[in-house]
Amino acid sequence: MALVEIRNLSKQFSKGDEVIRPLREVDLDIHEGDFVSLMGPSGTGKSTLLNLISGIDKPDQGTVTVDDVEVTSLSRSQLADWRAANLGYIFQTHNLIPVLTTYENVELPILLLPLAKRERQQRVELVLEAVGLSDRADHYPRQLSGGQEQRVGIARAIVAHPKVVVADEPTGSLDNKTSEQVQVLLQRLNQELNITMIMVTHDSEAAQIATRQLQLDEGKIRELSSDERATAQQVST
């Protein structure tokens, strides 16, 4: 049974007189432990799909079910509670809270969970160590580099032990070297901690680290075959 089940999912937007349909009756299964990359031309609805899976947007049609919870039927407050306990979100532009330290930013999601202070502290210290930022715990975002900020974002996304982590262009604002570091980190988290990841990216190199590569085009999803992945890898190198 799939961890994430998407059935008949559709979404459309109005832009003046024009109606845009980035998603048309999309069906998709994602299993526990999968690392899924989602690519496609700009404006094809990749981020829209991610927003629907995370529950920060509502579809016009269809359902999204995560671990037997039909996300699309939850109320706004229920969705917030569900995200706090089950979902980690990695933003392209980090979106750290500027007035909070690294430690406090990472701790933010688990403040919403019924955890004792000691357990919260242990979790935060563990994930900071996992992303290699234990010595930056007292730093503010303005004192971190772009790569470090993104690693804090990753730590924040996994601290609550979510079932699914979604990443919207996690390397989009980083240079090549830092992008590579972040990609390695994400891959390691997936392999070592078996975290299910759904990553939107336009970077074909970043897409390679995923165990499954999907292409979104004209509202439909298609999974790349092994040959297509191999060809794409050769092209990118």
Add this chain to the structure above:
Amino acid sequence: MFRFAPYVFKGLWRHRARTMLTVSGAAVAIFVFCFVVSIQEGLDRLTSNEDAQRTLIVFQENRFCPTSSRLPEDYARQIEDIPGVKDVMPVQVWTNNCRASLDIIVFNGSPPEKLRNARDLTLVSGDWGEFESQRDSAIVGRKVAARRGISQGESFSIGDITVQVAGVFSSPIPSEENLIHTNLEFLQYRRGADAAGVVTQHEVHLTADADPDVVATAIDEKLKSGPVATTTRRKGAFQASTLSDLLDLIEFAHWLGYACVGLVLSLVATTTLMSVQDRIKEHAVLQTLGVRPARIFRLVIAESGLLCLFGGLMGTSLALAILGWGSLAVGAEGVTIAFRPSLQLALMGTIVSASVGLLAGLVPATQAARTQIVNALSQP
């Protein structure tokens, strides 16, 4: 909610200048509000306390200023015969300013032996014996002593009156501490030989079971046939009538107090709204991480509440300090209203500040809670 306290406090500290300006603005407005409330409290004390209700003032009919009321001193003997009257104290009143003033000096001349029984005065320095034995001596209220720098053993002069200060007194009735008590004869003879046997008013103390209004009517009825007709009223009503011009101003000052509260509301609401609009994306991020809209609402309310509470506490504390140390009073026609700090004032200042803070945050908090996540996240 307390888990998010660092976020709230750091959020306020993020824009220090804006926070400080808002807090100081709220402090000033609440300071003024407290002063207005203290005036009303002083007036209520003056007109409603037990002394004001159980003591009668006999004054010349159709006279208002102390200098214009001239009653025979021996009216006291006639008044004493009326049922319900326990004691009568003739009082000569002299004031340096019949109009409203913040620096009014009021002398009350009365027989020293009657004064000690009639008024609840405690000497904090000096000696009753010296006051009773020396004709030009005076005992000075604590607040007027502080305001004018008068100490026991000194002489004090104002106008053509010079007294030897035999002591400084305190009283549980704040307005009493703005008076200077002297010997009745001394004050009478300062006005000239024709003032002998004449007083400004008679202060009538009643027995426990006496009806003040019945006794007042009886006094006026009895004295109607005398050389000078009288108007007798409860002390509170007499003082309220004497201060009628000031009462209109005090009533107007109420609106000033409300305006101050409105100003704080507007100021804090504006600051909070600006803060929310600066952080639309941040609130969307918080919601994405799992913070409920209701919690976002409470976080914003907490910010506005804290801004207002800090400012309100500062303003209230400053008002209480100045009221306590400032020895302030306003008076007219020989009657004074004392401004004093009180627990009631402290509570009112705090509660009003907190309430206004919560109210001011309602609109910004609602806006923050209704943030559309996707649109807000797409902002730069």
